[in-house]
Amino acid sequence: MHATKLWDVTVEIDEEEDSTTALASILTPAGREVTGRGKAxxxxxxxxxxxxxxxxxxxxxxxxxxxxxxxxxxxxxxxLTGEPAHVHR
Structure with missing residues (x-):
């Protein structure tokens, strides 16, 4: 079975004087929102x-x-499995 899926990532950037903060968010098909934060x-x-x-x-x-x-x-x-899972990075 071949499937093409599209996930959208939303990035919000906030600048304040000498610092910048970004939030990157994704909504998974299961309805879970995951957000990452970054600062410069x-x-x-x-x-x-x-x-x-x-x-x-x-x-x-x-x-x-x-x-x-x-x-x-x-x-x-x-x-799902009841066993501890560790995915490779």
Missing amino acids: ARNPLDPDVPAIGDELAVARALRDLAERLLHTTERDITN
């Missing part, structure tokens, strides 16, 4: 380039989202 802080000696802070905060949020989704998967497998 500009060194006051560095030039003010908001796009760089956005990129770093979003990258960190996506990495956190991936880790949280892996933990969710482990819990789902454990609940």
Whole structure:
């Protein structure tokens, strides 16, 4: 059986002075929302380039989202099998 699925990730970026915070969220087909968070802080000696802070905060949020989704998967497998599950990273 071949299936193509599409999952959407929503990213919200909040900039405040010298820091940027990003939230990356996904709603799984099972209805579970998983959210990752990322933060970037500009060194006051560095030039003010908001796009760089956005990129770093979003990258960190996506990495956190991936880790949280892996933990969710482990819990789902454990609940299904009754055995502790550890997925490879």
